[in-house]
Amino acid sequence: MERVTPPQGYVVKDRESVEEILKVEAELLRSEGIDPAWPGLPGDHQREDRDE
Amino acid sequence: MAGDDDSMRLARGPIGERRLERARRIVDLAWRDLPGQHRLLLENIGASRWQVLDRPLGNSVNDLLISAGYAQLLPAGRVSLDRALGMWIERLHLVLIDAGHSVLADLDDQTFELMLVRTAWHEWGHALSVVRAEHDDVAAGERLLDLAPDGVREFIRRAGYRRSEYTHELIAEIYALLMSRRRRGHTGQPPWLADEIYRLVRRVSGWSE
Numbered sequence: 366m367e368r369v370t371p372p373q374g375y376v377v378k379d380r381e382s383v384e385e386i387l388k389v390e391a392e393l394l395r396s397e398g399i400d401p402a403w404p405g406l407p408g409d410h411q412r413e414d415r416d417e
Numbered sequence: 418m419a420g421d422d423d424s425m426r427l428a429r430g431p432i433g434e435r436r437l438e439r440a441r442r443i444v445d446l447a448w449r450d451l452p453g454q455h456r457l458l459l460e461n462i463g464a465s466r467w468q469v470l471d472r473p474l475g476n477s478v479n480d481l482l483i484s485a486g487y488a489q490l491l492p493a494g495r496v497s498l499d500r501a502l503g504m505w506i507e508r509l510h511l512v513l514i515d516a517g518h519s520v521l522a523d524l525d526d527q528t529f530e531l532m533l534v535r536t537a538w539h540e541w542g543h544a545l546s547v548v549r550a551e552h553d554d555v556a557a558g559e560r561l562l563d564l565a566p567d568g569v570r571e572f573i574r575r576a577g578y579r580r581s582e583y584t585h586e587l588i589a590e591i592y593a594l595l596m597s598r599r600r601r602g603h604t605g606q607p608p609w610l611a612d613e614i615y616r617l618v619r620r621v622s623g624w625s626e
Contacts, residue, residue, distance in 0.1 A: 387528070394598065
């Protein structure tokens with residue numbers, strides 16, 4: 366029987382890593398003058414309802 | 418002695434049907450937000466199916482592989498996969514996302530959404546890289562990583578990936594960042610991205626914006 370070796374996947378070790386990922390993204394966006402605030406996804410009525 | 422599933426249950430609780438449904442909706446919307454050309458490409462390489470679960474990925478992948486006629490994963494491999502938020506299993510043509518992962522627990526709604534969207538975009542970028550990157554691209558992983566933005570490079574190094582996965586992880590991360598940027602109305606090459614990496618991501622993902 367064939368054994369598959371899958372990739373390691375998207376490894377995010379801990380909560381600090383989550384904060385680091387989002388911080389890096391925000392800094393890169395800010396560095397070129399883009400507002401890092403998350404605009405949400407189009408068609409997400411549930412979020413729109415929540416934001417109101 | 419507790420099994421893998423038992424030990425993970427101690428470290429995490431069920432996220433509840435409502436949050437799981439929300440997670441599935443978010444990933445569906447993230448898919449629809451991809452450029453149409455990318456969706457077509459992902460369909461063609463067998464990366465357009467996904468499951469959003471509330472279960473560690475190691476045992477989920479193991480069960481899926483067994484049901485598809487493959488040998489079970491070694492226990493160490495299963496434990497290692499449990500650390501992942503998401504993955505694409507090329508052999509099964511399936512993206513898996515663990516919405517109940519311990520690092521997502523107790524996140525506020527917006528951060529939970531952001532991390533799920535990011536994970537989905539990362540995995541689709543990863544799938545494109547695995548299928549479309551060339552041998553030389555993979556071999557150049559260490560050098561390409563040196564060209565990456567500092568924070569991205571450090572995150573990939575710290576996560577403990579094999580060197581042979583550096584290129585795929587880099588492309589996946591940059592793809593997620595480009596999508597995030599596009600969501601905010603910005604396209605083209607960002608000033609923080611090295612020419613060589615941008616050209617590589619364009620070639621592999623079909624990015625043309």
